[in-house]
């Protein structure tokens with residue numbers, strides 16, 4: 692059985708007081724025990740997240756990492772630094788990183804390797820643009836991005852991955868993929884992993900959906916057989932909305 696994961700992605704948003712509000716809400720609310728919950732916060736908030744969430748079910752993580760452990764890379768954050776703050780997860784290859792910071796498939800793989808090396812769970816983001824979908828290329832784009840990571844990893848490392856399918860046209864646009872559209876892509880990822888790597892890897896692989904997921908549409912997405920959780924942007928900045936999505940996953 693795959694344990695659902697609801698992960699929030701604050702992007703370059705949030706504040707110390709929002710961390711505190713989440714910390715208080717998580718101590719007071721009974722989050723479903725059968726769901727993992729986590730917030731990917733901007734790096735300067737990691738220490739505050741560690742303090743606020745320490746005695747709650749909420750895990751925390753980073754939004755990216757460099758592929759080197761240390762060095763002259765002004766502005767970057769490394770895997771060992773995230774690990775020092777007890778981050779459990781790190782996003783890798785979010786479409787904003789791919790589009791705005793020129794991270795290609797090779798860069799994504801190098802970062803995944805760096806994350807696994809220090810015991811982090813990489814959440815690898817994949818997804819097609821609207822042009823690619825309209826051209827009928829969704830499956831080849833998405834499976835290509837998945838293979839660019841899986842083919843470069845050893846079998847043990849593959850088992851640590853989480854994959855988030857985030858159609859670029861649905862991110863921050865309010866346009867959610869329909870449950871059928873999302874399920875179709877998730878099912879094709881799982882069947883491809885089954886055929887290309889192994890049945891055990893495919894069965895254990897957690898596939899999150901991301902792209903304008905919110906409390907109002909979470910249940911219909913999360914009840915699809917191959918959707919094992921969500922990566923939530925905008926709605927993860929609202930305590931009530933995010934916790935409602937976590938409840939829907941339970």
Ligand code: PGA
Pocket residue numbers: 700857861862863864865901902903904922923924925926
């Ligand atoms: P959104 O963002 O929920 O605001 O669409 C999702 C993401 O970018 O991970």
